[in-house]
Amino acid sequence: MKLNQLTLTEALEGLKVKKFSSVELTLACLDEIKRLNPKLNAFLTLNPDALKAAKAADLKIRSDGNAFKTQPLLGIPYALKDNFLTAGLKTTASSKVLDDYIPQYDATVYARLKTAGTVLLGKTNMDAWAHGSSTETSDYGTTRNPWNLNHTPGGSSGGSAAAVAADMCIFAIGSETAGSVRGPACWCGITGLKPTYGRVSRYGVIAMASSTDSPGPLTKTVADAARVYQVIAGPDPFDATTSGRPVNLNLGHLQGLSLKGRRLAVPKEYLVKEMDKATAKLIENALKKLEGLGAKIDQISLIDPHYSIGVYTLVQRSEVSSNLARYDGVRYGNDRSHFGHEAKNRVMLGSFALSAGYYDQYYNKAQKVRTLIIEEFKKTFRKYDLVIGPVTPGPALKVGASKDSPMFGEIVDMLMEPSSVAGLTGTSVPCGFVTGLPVGLQITGPQFAEGLVLAVSAAYQAATDWHLKKPVTDYA
Amino acid sequence: MLKLTPTIGMEVHVELATASKMFCGCPAEHFAVKPNTHTCPVCLGLPGALPVPNKKAVDWTMMIGLALGSTVNKTSKFDRKHYFYPDLPKGFQISQYDEPLCRGGQLALDSGKIINLTRVHLEEDTGKLIHQTVGGKRVSLVDFNRSGVPLVEIVTEPDIASGAEAKEFLKKLTAILRTLKVSDCDMEKGSMRLEANVSMGESLAYKVEVKNLNSFRFVEQAIDYELSRQEKLLKAGKTPRQETRGYDPKTRSTFVQRYKETAEDYRYFPEPDIPPMVFSDKDIAAIRAKLPRLPEAKAKDLVDRFNLPPKLASLLVAKASRLTYFKNSVKTAQTLKVSPEKLANLIINHKISLDKPAAEQLKTLTQKQTVDLGIIDQVIKDNPDVVAKIKAGKSSAVAFLVGQVMRLTRGQADAVAARKLLLKRLQV
Numbered sequence: 001m002k003l004n005q006l007t008l009t010e011a012l013e014g015l016k017v018k019k020f021s022s023v024e025l026t027l028a029c030l031d032e033i034k035r036l037n038p039k040l041n042a043f044l045t046l047n048p049d050a051l052k053a054a055k056a057a058d059l060k061i062r063s064d065g066n067a068f069k070t071q072p073l074l075g076i077p078y079a080l081k082d083n084f085l086t087a088g089l090k091t092t093a094s095s096k097v098l099d100d101y102i103p104q105y106d107a108t109v110y111a112r113l114k115t116a117g118t119v120l121l122g123k124t125n126m127d128a129w130a131h132g133s134s135t136e137t138s139d140y141g142t143t144r145n146p147w148n149l150n151h152t153p154g155g156s157s158g159g160s161a162a163a164v165a166a167d168m169c170i171f172a173i174g175s176e177t178a179g180s181v182r183g184p185a186c187w188c189g190i191t192g193l194k195p196t197y198g199r200v201s202r203y204g205v206i207a208m209a210s211s212t213d214s215p216g217p218l219t220k221t222v223a224d225a226a227r228v229y230q231v232i233a234g235p236d237p238f239d240a241t242t243s244g245r246p247v248n249l250n251l252g253h254l255q256g257l258s259l260k261g262r263r264l265a266v267p268k269e270y271l272v273k274e275m276d277k278a279t280a281k282l283i284e285n286a287l288k289k290l291e292g293l294g295a296k297i298d299q300i301s302l303i304d305p306h307y308s309i310g311v312y313t314l315v316q317r318s319e320v321s322s323n324l325a326r327y328d329g330v331r332y333g334n335d336r337s338h339f340g341h342e343a344k345n346r347v348m349l350g351s352f353a354l355s356a357g358y359y360d361q362y363y364n365k366a367q368k369v370r371t372l373i374i375e376e377f378k379k380t381f382r383k384y385d386l387v388i389g390p391v392t393p394g395p396a397l398k399v400g401a402s403k404d405s406p407m408f409g410e411i412v413d414m415l416m417e418p419s420s421v422a423g424l425t426g427t428s429v430p431c432g433f434v435t436g437l438p439v440g441l442q443i444t445g446p447q448f449a450e451g452l453v454l455a456v457s458a459a460y461q462a463a464t465d466w467h468l469k470k471p472v473t474d475y476a
Numbered sequence: 477m478l479k480l481t482p483t484i485g486m487e488v489h490v491e492l493a494t495a496s497k498m499f500c501g502c503p504a505e506h507f508a509v510k511p512n513t514h515t516c517p518v519c520l521g522l523p524g525a526l527p528v529p530n531k532k533a534v535d536w537t538m539m540i541g542l543a544l545g546s547t548v549n550k551t552s553k554f555d556r557k558h559y560f561y562p563d564l565p566k567g568f569q570i571s572q573y574d575e576p577l578c579r580g581g582q583l584a585l586d587s588g589k590i591i592n593l594t595r596v597h598l599e600e601d602t603g604k605l606i607h608q609t610v611g612g613k614r615v616s617l618v619d620f621n622r623s624g625v626p627l628v629e630i631v632t633e634p635d636i637a638s639g640a641e642a643k644e645f646l647k648k649l650t651a652i653l654r655t656l657k658v659s660d661c662d663m664e665k666g667s668m669r670l671e672a673n674v675s676m677g678e679s680l681a682y683k684v685e686v687k688n689l690n691s692f693r694f695v696e697q698a699i700d701y702e703l704s705r706q707e708k709l710l711k712a713g714k715t716p717r718q719e720t721r722g723y724d725p726k727t728r729s730t731f732v733q734r735y736k737e738t739a740e741d742y743r744y745f746p747e748p749d750i751p752p753m754v755f756s757d758k759d760i761a762a763i764r765a766k767l768p769r770l771p772e773a774k775a776k777d778l779v780d781r782f783n784l785p786p787k788l789a790s791l792l793v794a795k796a797s798r799l800t801y802f803k804n805s806v807k808t809a810q811t812l813k814v815s816p817e818k819l820a821n822l823i824i825n826h827k828i829s830l831d832k833p834a835a836e837q838l839k840t841l842t843q844k845q846t847v848d849l850g851i852i853d854q855v856i857k858d859n860p861d862v863v864a865k866i867k868a869g870k871s872s873a874v875a876f877l878v879g880q881v882m883r884l885t886r887g888q889a890d891a892v893a894a895r896k897l898l899l900k901r902l903q904v
Contacts, residue, residue: 085524098523105517107524204517204524210748240528240750319748322556325567326521354558354743363745 003028005167005470008076008224015061015075016068022061022075025170026054026119029077033121033168039475040144042153042162044082045090046122053119060117067117073231074117079163079172082123083130083206084110084215089120093206094138095128096338097327107204108239109173109215109232116231121169124159128340129324130175130208132156133183133409134402137342142399145187146471147437151396154184155409156208160218161188166473171219171228177208178312178420179392179413181216182428182442187396189430189438191467192218193225193454194416196447197423198243200229201236207323209316212420221467222429222458226254229450249451255462257455260294264456265384267302270415276394279439282432283390286441286460290388293463295456298384303376307369308417309410314353314366315421321350345406374422381446386456388443390415391428395437419444427457430466438466480676480710482703484636485594486695488649490540490628490659491601491667492533498600498626499527499570506621507665511606519624521565526749527600529554533626534577534753536658537598538763540628541578543652543770546596548760552577554598554747559740562618563603571599571629573744577753583648584772586787591645592633601625622666628659634673638703639696642672646692651771651794663690670695674702677710685720686730698723701730774799782806782816791824798823798830805834812838847881847889852897855880866902874898 003025006014014020030050037043047053057075060067067074080086083093085103092098106114114120127137135143135158143158145151146166153162157174161184164172174181176194185192193216200215207213217228226249233247266287271280291297324347329335339347353362380387392412402408410417419426426444433439441460445453461467497504500518517525538548555573576597582590603623607616630649636642650661650668661668670689675682686702689695701723706716721730746752771793778789793799802816802823809819812835819838822828828837855877856863865873874895881894 083524091523093523101523103524104522202524203526206523238528239526241526241748318745322558322568322743322745325558325560326523326565328560328567330562331565351743354745356739356741356743359743359745 002032002167004032004169006170007220008073008171008227009221011076011170012068012073012227018061022054022057022077022119023051025075026050026077026121029121029169032166033163036146036166036168036473039149040146040162040166040168041141042124042143042159042166042168043079043122044092044094044125044140044159047089047120050077050119050121057117057119071115071117072227073113075119076117076170077119077121078113079121079124079160079169080110081126081157081160081172081174083126083175083208084123084173085204085206086110086120086123089123091123091206092140093129094126094135094140095340095343096139097334097336098332099334099338101332103204105204108201108236110204112232113173124157124163124172126159127156127342127409129206129320129343130156130177130180131320131342131346131409132402133179133412134397134399135159136399136402137340139340144399145396145437146473147189147396149475150398151437152187152399152401154187154392154396154412156180156184157218158184161185161190161192164188164190164218164220165471167470171217171224173215173228173232174218175205175208175213175215176420177212177214177316179409179416181214181218182391182416182426182440183413185218185428186391186440187438189440189466189469189471190218190220191222191225191430191457191461192216192428192440193229193450194420194426195229195233195450196243196425198241199233199247199425199448199450201239201242203236203238207319209319210323211315211319212312212423222427222454222461223251223254225427226251226454226458229454233450243448245448249454253451254455254458257459258294259290259456259459262295262386262456263384264290264295264297265300265380265387266297266389267387268299269302269304270389272305272393272414274393274411275390276434278434279390279392279394282434282439283441286431287388289463290460293459297388300380300384302380302387303373303418305414305418308373308421309407309414311366311369311373312417312421313407313410314362315370317346317350318353318363319350320346321348321354370421373418377418377422377424377446385452386443386445386449387419388441391440391442395434395439415442423447425450425453427453429457429460430469431464432466433469438469480707482637483634483675484638484642484699485634485673486632486636486642486645487671487673488630488646489669489671490630490653490661492536492626492628493657493659493667494530494532494536494626496530497624498530498533498598499624502624504625506619506625509621511617511619511621514621515623519565520620521567521623527570527747529750530626533598535763536656537577537596537628538755538760539656539767540630540653540658541581541596542760542764543656543767544578544581544583544593544596544630546578546581546593548578548755548763549575550755550760551575551752552755553752554750555744556747557742557744559742561602562616563605563623565603565620565623569600569602570747570750572597583645583652585641585644585648586790589641591635591641594631594633596628596630599627599629601627634675639699642699643692643696646670646695647794648771648790651790654796655768655771657768672699672702674699674706675716676703676706682716682718684716684718686723687720687733688722694723694725697725697728698730701728705730782820784817784820788817788820788824792820801830801834805838808834809838812842814838814842847885847894847897849897851881851884851889852894852901855884856898856901863902
């Protein structure tokens with residue numbers, strides 16, 4: 001086994017007992033990036049200082065016996081989605097508008113990961129401005145799915161998901177507005193955690209839809225996701241929407257949770273008509289597995305997720321039209337003609353929805369339905385611990401599927417939109433394969449229930465081996 | 477017959493004197509500061525930057541509202557107001573739309589007339605454009621030091637009927653803001669900016685905005701000019717155009733800046749980066765408890781205690797230094813037989829310096845009022861013809877003798893006292 005194939009938990013153990021160094025680990029990742037990036041196009045920019053950081057980590061490990069107490073991710077090489085600002089290192093959000101933009105400051109998530117001792121390998125490809133679910137709207141080319149190069153990795157955090165799935169890094173950071181972490185995790189066969197809105201700071205993340213943007217980890221296991229989450233979560237004085245409550249996640253309690261008596265709800269509306277039959281079967285198997293572990297599963301009824309498409313689309317397009325207004329051509333070097341087709345579409349629709357005379361009909365109505373969705377989830381979580389179901393209606397679509405489909409992302413992500421507009425937390429964990437492509441199980445909990453969501457996800461992973469499968473990356 | 481009613485509303489923008497800006501930790505000071513030195517990702521609107529509201533600015537806005545008799549809304553929020561301008565780095569201004577911090581309120585003029593307020597809300601200031609020639613090229617430069625400085629907007633109902641009323645309203649408003657110590661209200665530094673919405677007539681089918689008024693006097697003049705301009709048009713059967721006008725103090729007239737055919741669409745929506753604000757009765761009571769005594773109460777106190785005319789009392793309280801001086805020296809004045817009203821007048825009319833103790837100054841001033849009887853007798857002796865005329869009943873001739881007294885005293889004598897003494901001496 002090569003070092004870059006290690007999980008975060010394994011890599012930490014190896015570094016702690018000095019089985020290998022951070023430099024060796026980092027070099028293994030950089031080698032794999034060099035080998036695979038021409039095929040996958042997962043990375044946009046490499047960090048020229050990665051080895052320097054790894055060397056510094058090794059020095060720390062050698063000289064300080066307690067180094068991992070204060071720096072829990074010391075020496076771990078990882079990848080960062082290109083919408084997180086990194087001072088001195090180009091950050092484009094995959095848009096030509098920011099083609100040569102060098103940020104002046106660090107995103108809080110990046111700063112926290114740096115403090116925790118990580119080694120940044122580079123910045124990953126994404127849908128431009130995070131607008132999309134396939135990375136096909138990137139101005140720097142599509143990222144390919146490591147399981148099958150003819151398929152997309154999902155998006156918008158497609159570069160991060162592909163990088164983890166192909167072992168080009170130990171873990172990666174993505175951001176989810178509605179499905180951008182869980183979706184690509186599902187299609188790439190890895191673990192994705194979308195934290196509660198306001199749990200992880202958005203400061204320094206190029207905004208997509210401010211009211212749902214949630215940074216989150218993409219990892220090889222649930223335990224890895226928990227480790228990263230613990231470092232990046234928590235109040236941030238620079239983000240007024242972060243919650244002040246402390247992050248109470250006990251990594252020790254995460255493993256071995258008994259599912260006995262846990263009440264899980266499966267909304268029948270989430271088995272949508274667009275659902276692929278083989279995928280539905282895999283979800284059914286996963287539910288049986290959880291039942292076998294002692295969970296009590298009920299089928300329930302929730303607002304049809306198709307309504308969430310409308311709610312999410314209006315809220316997100318409106319916020320997008322506002323958030324992109326700053327790229328007015330006065331600063332950042334490139335004018336508005338550098339915006340891609342998708343961004344222009346979204347700005348126009350959002351501007352229309354916010355226009356005088358239409359505000360009540362569109363934006364305001366969407367917010368009202370959003371409140372209904374929130375209330376319904378609250379009611380559901382009074383009776384059930386978690387809500388489970390499919391992540392997407394089927395496995396990764398072929399490259400080109402989003403072309404001429406202006407609502408592509410919204411439809412692909414429809415099963416994640418209700419929990420996103422409600423600001424909930426959830427995971428995607430691998431639960432099987434359809435024609436050689438991975439499929440994921442969605443596990444959703446109430447706000448701030450990351451501990452329970454992760455524990456149940458870990459229990460499922462302990463009983464299955466889907467997450468251990470690796471794509472064959474000897475591409476011709 | 478066309479009935480023309482002047483209908484004027486004011487919009488007053490006041491920069492708060494908080495130490496830091498509205499949504500970031502940068503110093504809010506921007507006057508005579510090297511350009512773009514008080515900036516950060518937030519006030520430059522850089523990608524990924526997020527606004528975190530300044531609690532003091534929120535508290536102070538509520539304080540302004542409470543001082544003006546407004547209702548503090550228990551739930552309030554910020555909204556994004558979109559428009560493109562190079563001094564607005566985010567492409568939107570964070571302002572308040574339908575849930576301002578304070579609603580309603582009023583301010584009474586000396587006549588007893590009430591000017592109602594619509595709202596008091598909080599927003600952020602923009603950067604500043606500087607147009608100049610650099611290397612022979614005309615360029616526009618942007619200074620973002622002012623970007624994000626807390627700005628309070630106070631909007632009145634169209635209750636004002638003249639330039640004079642507008643001026644009085646603004647003076648009283650400024651006195652309140654200064655008493656609250658929330659803004660220096662310095663128009664030269666741009667920390668107070670004024671706009672008047674002027675229209676006339678019954679139907680009010682139009683509204684003219686007059687902008688860039690940088691003194692109360694100009695507000696008065698601009699409004700009066702506008703009213704007469706509009707009156708002329710209306711009397712000629714024309715409707716004045718809906719437009720924004722500027723004011724030129726040199727010609728004392730307003731001029732068109734731009735036409736406003738339709739209302740601009742700012743595409744307001746709730747600022748998603750800032751959670752809505754919720755205040756309890758306790759929160760509001762705590763702010764109310766911090767209110768100092770307001771000019772109106774202080775003026776009333778002066779009227780009650782010293783029997784000052786209301787107008788004089790409000791002039792006195794308009795500046796803290798005047799009021800303090802008055803209070804500190806009113807006793808001294810009374811021992812020198814100078815009435816509180818007289819003292820107030822001396823202060824208002826700059827007859828005595830606020831930098832020097834009152835006793836000395838008042839003594840000089842009162843001495844001036846006692847006229848040397850020797851001089852009176854001298855004048856009577858030197859002007860027998862005039863004296864005869866006065867004694868014959870031509871009392872107006874006494875003015876000549878007063879003039880002589882003034883000449884001999886080189887203007888030091890009090891003319892009124894001299895007149896009295898002359899008449900007394902001549903027993904007329």
